[in-house]
Amino acid sequence: MKCFCKKIYKILSQTIATSITCSCITYIFQLNWFWNEPDCALYYIRYMTIDFRSDTVTRPSPSMTDAIKNAQVGDDVFGEDPSINNLEAFAADMFGMESGLFCPSGTMSNQIAIKCHTQPAEEVICERQSHIYQYEGGGIAFNSGCQVKLIEGNRGRISAEQVAAAINPDDIHKAKSRLVSLENTANRGGGSCYEMNEILNIREVCEENGLSLHLDGARLFNAMVAKMQNPRDFGNLFDSISICLSKSLGAPVGSILLGKNDFIKKARRFRKIMGGGMRQSGIVGAAGLYALQHNIDRLAIDHEHARQIAGALSTKSFVENIYPVETNIIIFNVSASYSAKKLVEDFRKYNILTVAISGNQVRMVTHLDITADMVKTTCGVIDKL
Numbered sequence: 486m487k488c489f490c491k492k493i494y495k496i497l498s499q500t501i502a503t504s505i506t507c508s509c510i511t512y513i514f515q516l517n518w519f520w521n522e523p524d525c526a527l528y529y530i531r532y533m534t535i536d537f538r539s540d541t542v543t544r545p546s547p548s549m550t551d552a553i554k555n556a557q558v559g560d561d562v563f564g565e566d567p568s569i570n571n572l573e574a575f576a577a578d579m580f581g582m583e584s585g586l587f588c589p590s591g592t593m594s595n596q597i598a599i600k601c602h603t604q605p606a607e608e609v610i611c612e613r614q615s616h617i618y619q620y621e622g623g624g625i626a627f628n629s630g631c632q633v634k635l636i637e638g639n640r641g642r643i644s645a646e647q648v649a650a651a652i653n654p655d656d657i658h659k660a661k662s663r664l665v666s667l668e669n670t671a672n673r674g675g676g677s678c679y680e681m682n683e684i685l686n687i688r689e690v691c692e693e694n695g696l697s698l699h700l701d702g703a704r705l706f707n708a709m710v711a712k713m714q715n716p717r718d719f720g721n722l723f724d725s726i727s728i729c730l731s732k733s734l735g736a737p738v739g740s741i742l743l744g745k746n747d748f749i750k751k752a753r754r755f756r757k758i759m760g761g762g763m764r765q766s767g768i769v770g771a772a773g774l775y776a777l778q779h780n781i782d783r784l785a786i787d788h789e790h791a792r793q794i795a796g797a798l799s800t801k802s803f804v805e806n807i808y809p810v811e812t813n814i815i816i817f818n819v820s821a822s823y824s825a826k827k828l829v830e831d832f833r834k835y836n837i838l839t840v841a842i843s844g845n846q847v848r849m850v851t852h853l854d855i856t857a858d859m860v861k862t863t864c865g866v867i868d869k870l
């Protein structure tokens with residue numbers, strides 16, 4: 486009997502020991518997962534990353550998430566998604582334009598606009614650094630079969646005189662000039678903004694020469710807040726406008742192309758051809774509407790944060806030239822002895838993320854997930870560098 490009890494005791498104690506060991510191992514694995522999983526709060530406590538790489542890195546706020554949860558949806562390819570229909574109508578009304586089309590990305594809405602405005606072998610006039618030329622994968626040639634006439638602008642902006650000079654004469658040797666595309670704010674110009682007068686003059690040149698005028702307004706709301714301009718002023722001057730919801734405005738996805746009814750009807754067809762027709766897209770459309778209704782005025786805070794960071798940078802001997810900060814983008818040149826790559830690496834040691842946009846230029850972008858404390862921390866780090 487004694488021997489039997491001893492055996493039972495041994496088996497039980499071994500079982501308990503094994504189960505405790507297993508639990509410990511599971512717990513350690515879970516802890517490790519928590520520690521390294523980017524979606525987990527512990528990850529942020531561990532890393533406290535301050536991400537200035539782009540204003541596209543924002544995550545939906547709790548209120549935006551509620552809007553997403555409560556979204557009424559339907560099949561948008563059938564035109565039956567109420568959230569998308571609301572969003573498109575809201576944006577069109579805001580700009581005083583006839584119609585809107587929700588697209589998955591700013592690239593797609595720009596490319597659809599170019600496709601709608603042009604025929605193959607025609608020419609698109611734009612600034613040398615513009616997104617439609619530099620960062621849309623050669624889409625102008627691929628989607629529209631057009632060539633570009635590049636203008637060397639002033640921090641991403643072109644003038645009416647430059648546009649007039651870039652228009653080809655009516656000569657069979659030359660591509661037919663067909664479209665002018667402006668970018669406001671100009672990303673590679675350091676978030677620079679157009680004066681309304683300049684756009685008016687460009688519009689006149691376009692009208693005199695039978696050209697359409699498109700606006701890549703990925704960050705148009707930043708320009709409007711900085712310059713205290715009205716969306717309808719832009720709606721009056723452009724044949725088409727592309728606005729982004731997923732940049733400064735903090736929505737996870739989306740862009741809206743705006744224009745006349747027949748233009749948007751044609752654009753809807755090209756969106757389908759390009760594979761951009763989505764079904765219950767009201768899930769993300771609701772976030773876009775929330776962004777348009779709540780996140781525009783606060784852009785002034787991002788602009789102030791950008792100015793503070795530029796102020797800190799301006800005291801450093803390795804910073805050679807900072808583009809004037811007009812909105813939420815800071816672009817600066819780093820001295821040859823301290824390359825852009827090295828500065829990005831040094832920032833990274835403090836969990837501050839920035840981007841080297843060339844061998845000697847760094848870009849930092851403020852946005853709605855950058856807090857005043859983060860700006861203070863960043864200025865402190867800059868001080869130490």
Ligand SMILES: Cc1ncc(COP(=O)(O)O)c(C=O)c1O
Nearest residue numbers: 590591592593616668672701703
């Ligand atoms: C000026 C500009 N236009 C268009 C786009 C394209 O937007 P998306 O990334 O949604 O395609 C970007 C993206 O950063 C941009 O900066």
